[in-house]
Amino acid sequence: MTATEAGAGRVRASDVEREQMATILRAAMSEGRLDLAEGEERLAKAYAATYRDELRGLVTDLPDGGRRALADTPEARTMARWALRRHFSGVVVVGAILVGLWVLSGVAFFWPIIPLAFLFLGLAKHASWHRHGGYRQYGDWRGPRGRDWRDRGDWRVEAEYRGSGSCGRGYRDGW
16 A cells, blocks of 8 residues: 555644644643553654544543543633633624614614624623533534544535434434
């Protein structure tokens, strides 16, 4: 098998992805989920990985695939606070524009309350999402049988309809 056949259909890992994996592994070592020897071995494999699927194999036995450890880093928390501040400032700017338009229109009914309610509801949901763990609580959609559609390198969900006459019940177990 040639080198081109071995890498066919595989996506190369970037330096950023290797660093994220190293951060996840370091956090798992600091939590005590990996001992020092195993953690160092996985770190060496992470830095030596060429393809993304090689990186995924390093964290499959960690809870939530190690994403929780990545989300609990100071950098991730800083980015979450920055995103929330940006959302808040956007709501304030849009609210000011709406109130200004209301003043200019001279209408007695304070109509900006309707879009402002939805804007602040979205802001409250954003704040709640980050406060309660964001995606960590729900995870990402792993598809039928817990397999990630990205692992197959195909955008289609490869599920076979049972075809038993019932209206869309279940998938075959032959994953």
